[in-house]
Amino acid sequence: MAVTDAPAARVIGTRLLRKEDPALLTGEARFTDDLQIPGALRMAVLRSPFAHARIRGIDTSVAAGMPGVVAVFTGADLRDLWAAPMPCAWPVTEDMKNPEHYPLAIDTVCYAGDGVAVVLARTDVEARDALDAIDVDYEPLPAVVDLEDALSDRVLVHDALGTNTSYVWELHTDAEAVERAFAEAVHTVQERYVQQRLIPMAMEPRACAAVPQPFGGDLTLYSATQIPHILKVMTAVTLGLPEHQLRVVAPAVGGGFGSKLDVYAEELLCVALARKLGVPVRWVEERTENAQATIQGRGQIQEIELAADADGRVTAVRVRLLADMGAYLQLVTPGIPLLGAFLYSGVYDVPAYSFTCTSVFTTLTPTDAYRGAGRPEATYAIERAMDALAARVGLDPTELRMRNFITADRFPYTAPTGLVYDSGNYEGALVRAKELAGYGELRAEQARRRAQGGTRHLGIGVSSYFEMCGLAPSRVLASLNYSAGGWESATVRILPTNKVQVVTGASPHGQGHETSWAMIVAERLGVSPDDVDVLHSDTALSPLGLDTYGSRSLVVGGVAIDMALDKVVEKARAIAAHQLECAEDDLELDAGTFRVKGSPDKELALAAIAFAAFTAHDLPDGMEPNLEAHVTYDPPNFSWPFGTHICVVEVDEETGQVDVLRYVAVDDCGNQVNPMIVEGQVHGGIIQGLAQALFEEAVYDEDGNLRTSTMAEYLVPAASDVPALVTDSTVTPSPTNALGVKGIGEAGTIGSTPAVINAVVDALSHLGVTDVPMPASPLRVWSAIQAARHAGGSQ
Amino acid sequence: MVRLRVTVTVNGTAHEHDVEPRLLLVHYLRDVVGLTGTNVGCDTSSCGACTVLVDGESVKSCTMLAVQADGTVVTTIEDLARDGALHPMQQAFHEHHGLQCGFCTPGMVMAAVSLVDENETLDEQAVREGLEGNLCRCTGYHNIVKAVLAGAVAMKRRPRPWPSPTPRRRG
Numbered sequence: 033m034a035v036t037d038a039p040a041a042r043v044i045g046t047r048l049l050r051k052e053d054p055a056l057l058t059g060e061a062r063f064t065d066d067l068q069i070p071g072a073l074r075m076a077v078l079r080s081p082f083a084h085a086r087i088r089g090i091d092t093s094v095a096a097g098m099p100g101v102v103a104v105f106t107g108a109d110l111r112d113l114w115a116a117p118m119p120c121a122w123p124v125t126e127d128m129k130n131p132e133h134y135p136l137a138i139d140t141v142c143y144a145g146d147g148v149a150v151v152l153a154r155t156d157v158e159a160r161d162a163l164d165a166i167d168v169d170y171e172p173l174p175a176v177v178d179l180e181d182a183l184s185d186r187v188l189v190h191d192a193l194g195t196n197t198s199y200v201w202e203l204h205t206d207a208e209a210v211e212r213a214f215a216e217a218v219h220t221v222q223e224r225y226v227q228q229r230l231i232p233m234a235m236e237p238r239a240c241a242a243v244p245q246p247f248g249g250d251l252t253l254y255s256a257t258q259i260p261h262i263l264k265v266m267t268a269v270t271l272g273l274p275e276h277q278l279r280v281v282a283p284a285v286g287g288g289f290g291s292k293l294d295v296y297a298e299e300l301l302c303v304a305l306a307r308k309l310g311v312p313v314r315w316v317e318e319r320t321e322n323a324q325a326t327i328q329g330r331g332q333i334q335e336i337e338l339a340a341d342a343d344g345r346v347t348a349v350r351v352r353l354l355a356d357m358g359a360y361l362q363l364v365t366p367g368i369p370l371l372g373a374f375l376y377s378g379v380y381d382v383p384a385y386s387f388t389c390t391s392v393f394t395t396l397t398p399t400d401a402y403r404g405a406g407r408p409e410a411t412y413a414i415e416r417a418m419d420a421l422a423a424r425v426g427l428d429p430t431e432l433r434m435r436n437f438i439t440a441d442r443f444p445y446t447a448p449t450g451l452v453y454d455s456g457n458y459e460g461a462l463v464r465a466k467e468l469a470g471y472g473e474l475r476a477e478q479a480r481r482r483a484q485g486g487t488r489h490l491g492i493g494v495s496s497y498f499e500m501c502g503l504a505p506s507r508v509l510a511s512l513n514y515s516a517g518g519w520e521s522a523t524v525r526i527l528p529t530n531k532v533q534v535v536t537g538a539s540p541h542g543q544g545h546e547t548s549w550a551m552i553v554a555e556r557l558g559v560s561p562d563d564v565d566v567l568h569s570d571t572a573l574s575p576l577g578l579d580t581y582g583s584r585s586l587v588v589g590g591v592a593i594d595m596a597l598d599k600v601v602e603k604a605r606a607i608a609a610h611q612l613e614c615a616e617d618d619l620e621l622d623a624g625t626f627r628v629k630g631s632p633d634k635e636l637a638l639a640a641i642a643f644a645a646f647t648a649h650d651l652p653d654g655m656e657p658n659l660e661a662h663v664t665y666d667p668p669n670f671s672w673p674f675g676t677h678i679c680v681v682e683v684d685e686e687t688g689q690v691d692v693l694r695y696v697a698v699d700d701c702g703n704q705v706n707p708m709i710v711e712g713q714v715h716g717g718i719i720q721g722l723a724q725a726l727f728e729e730a731v732y733d734e735d736g737n738l739r740t741s742t743m744a745e746y747l748v749p750a751a752s753d754v755p756a757l758v759t760d761s762t763v764t765p766s767p768t769n770a771l772g773v774k775g776i777g778e779a780g781t782i783g784s785t786p787a788v789i790n791a792v793v794d795a796l797s798h799l800g801v802t803d804v805p806m807p808a809s810p811l812r813v814w815s816a817i818q819a820a821r822h823a824g825g826s827q
Numbered sequence: 828m829v830r831l832r833v834t835v836t837v838n839g840t841a842h843e844h845d846v847e848p849r850l851l852l853v854h855y856l857r858d859v860v861g862l863t864g865t866n867v868g869c870d871t872s873s874c875g876a877c878t879v880l881v882d883g884e885s886v887k888s889c890t891m892l893a894v895q896a897d898g899t900v901v902t903t904i905e906d907l908a909r910d911g912a913l914h915p916m917q918q919a920f921h922e923h924h925g926l927q928c929g930f931c932t933p934g935m936v937m938a939a940v941s942l943v944d945e946n947e948t949l950d951e952q953a954v955r956e957g958l959e960g961n962l963c964r965c966t967g968y969h970n971i972v973k974a975v976l977a978g979a980v981a982m983k984r985r986p987r988p989w990p991s992p993t994p995r996r997r998g
Contacts, residue, residue, distance in 0.1 A: 049921055049922060049924075050921070050924070052929070053920070053921045053926060053929075054913065054921070055929075056926055056928075056929025056932050057904075057908075057913060057917040057920055057921060057926065057929070057932060057933075057936065058864065058904065058905065058907070058908045058913070058917065059862070059863070059864015059865070059903065059904035059905045059933050060864070060905075061929060062863070063863075063866070063930065065863075065867075066857075066863035068861075099828075157847075157849075233964060234928075234930075234964060235866075235868050235874065235876060235928065235930040235931045235962065235963065235964050235965075236866070236868070236928070236930040237867075237868070284928075284929065284930075285928065286866070286928045286929065286930025286931075287927075287928040287930060287964050287965055289964065318870050319868070319869040319870045319871065319874075320870060541928055542927040542928025542929065542965050543927065544927070708924050709924070711924070711970075712924045712927060712965075712966060712970060713927075715966055715967035715968075715969040715970065716927065716964070716965045716966050716967045717967070718967055719967030719968065719969075720964070720967075742869065742870065742871045742873065743868075743869040743871055743873035743874055743962065744871040744873050748873075748874075748962050748964070750955075750958070750959040750960070750961075750962060750968075751954070751955040751956075751958045751959060751961075751963075751968040751971065751972060752955040752956045752958075752959040753959075754967065754968060756951065756969060756972070757967065757969050780967075
């Protein structure tokens, strides 16, 4: 097999600088709003100022006559353009409630920011000017902002549904065993945590442009999207367009973090209006629109209970989750809590587990996938609860974790949920993280400080996590009612001059895939990474694919490339054997050249084979010309990266200020193609998780108005707000793919939030503080201290 | 609609246009001059993606009207790399993996160049504080800080012919 051939020099595992960088560093890269599209009209969307209101009428006449304005449309005007409502691809239960949702509201608006009308004008400024002249007669309705209020059905978000509950989804491994475990437990903890809503705030706002061909109906949609392929299918379905006439291109995309994993109203509007008017239509989001009308993340109330024996061994985990869907179900909104459902028992050997999720509508911006999507939430709950249990049992948090870990000798491990964890060494990551953090000394220092009785308290927070990533086996996704598969496609093509083209169905947006894919090819074929061109993010180049989200690009997309390389090398070997007149088994590939074992002078370079395959003058009988292979890979399992993060904070008792002194992360994503890129992904993720813990929150008032709709109000951390990071890794390859890779895009975010809050609570535990809500602002921390004091914390 | 004449030297080339008084410098650069390397990330001058140099000083080009830039010399990201070689600060971002999606990068690099120009010495804390007006969602800043410190050394080692910031106007 080709995989056993020795490469000339290791490329995989080196810190190769990114191929993507020069264009991005020089301003040459083209983001969607940078595209020059002659004759394009600019679209602007009028958004509801009310969270909930009936539309009694809309007068667009003044706006329509304004300078530069070409057309103004309301939701009712465009109703006939939609063949189907906007898509939700994850109907998690048969009876899930899913309100009809069109790109513009027709009768009722259900969140502040819901679109009610669009203007097309010659310039962006003219389009936005005209918005002010549209007169909408609203009849305000009561807002529903609080999840428990929503659950009560006091006010219905969608009258036609008769309830605010979208679905109830349950996962029980053995209901009786759970009850028994709680009845027999020596220790139990019952915790309640709130996952505040987060605003993704990718640096590049959303943008799109639809460009119709003058004749024949073909149309190209450019969009700042993570999912060109899914967007193409869904746009075709929603507009009743022949799919093959639609091409979707994602130019450079300035961050997505899940928020560009969606089918948005504005994309559909641009396509529909470009077709209707026969001219290009483009749109770019303002930051305030981004905060209101791009999906938001998290939004859950979690109740988690642990049962444990006298030694602190967890015997059961019971979870009840209340999840905020927002006003509508976007593409994968209902599935997000399910992605976490399998992780609430954490990295621990828990025999009995029960999970119930109730999801409700509110009159707020829809939620959907955001940075870890369901998995950070789950990890937060179990890792906070483990600390609560450690306190109850009287054990050091790391000791409690060590007692409960699924040990390294038990992989592959079949969880009570039926899922199989591919590989792991959770103790190894914890031990390494403790070493790097100087855990023992930190505890001694903490004790010293407490004995001295100062007001600046040291806290050490630990979080051991894993994640179900590389979203993946199509059959398992089917069992969760997800409407799409989890496969990925790849083509590898060695050109006549020995340059290589790789076509992937994945759609990178900053992760460095071009470099990583080129490295896989370079290692296997003995070419320079500079000689590998990675083509992506264009449905005309890669007609089928499933795009980039859920840390699937390397573990599904990259593995598909590796498998395509197998096929290409196999074909090249057959040609070499034919031309060298030897058996295929006698050939070994080294540094891009096939050599006959034992006859070092008999050799044929891949470059020559590529040219021979192109000319097709002398190929084995019946062989197709050209060195090219295509693979569509549906992985047999998810992959399960893991790690331990340790956060050290200092909390000022008098002000509630939290300073992060040290942050250590040890992550294990299996083999690493490019450790530099792995670290970069981890860094960004950690800071996002830390930001959830300390800074970020979408704040709504009781009427459903977003109070944090700009970057001046929403606390995106700056360089001065966050610490330098200490990162390291252990390497436990995945046994399910030949590359031994797992996935790293979300790991940092998943591991960090509980580590930070555990540290804050740990700093204050001797004052009687047991929890601090997120984000742990100085006021919240200070209030938690005061509450503990008044509750009898006597210090 | 009132239009005013502005003359701006952008990356060494003089441009003369009639513009609306409300036109922001960033939109002038992107839509009128056609240099789209400078990005718009927010509406509140919070993110710094639109940072350029105006008469050598870093400015968020969404905080300035095009008419206010009349008579100035503006340097954008497109002017840093010369003759196929990256500016030392760009090179440092490349070598230290100081970018991922790259949307904040032009503004971040311009701010970094200016920070180095304005400070004889820089340490980690000074870089973090100096860049607090430029937001990034991908990198967690760890590698950006490393890149700026390395870029500072490289710029001092080879101060010219890398551009720079045209001398400040006096008086």
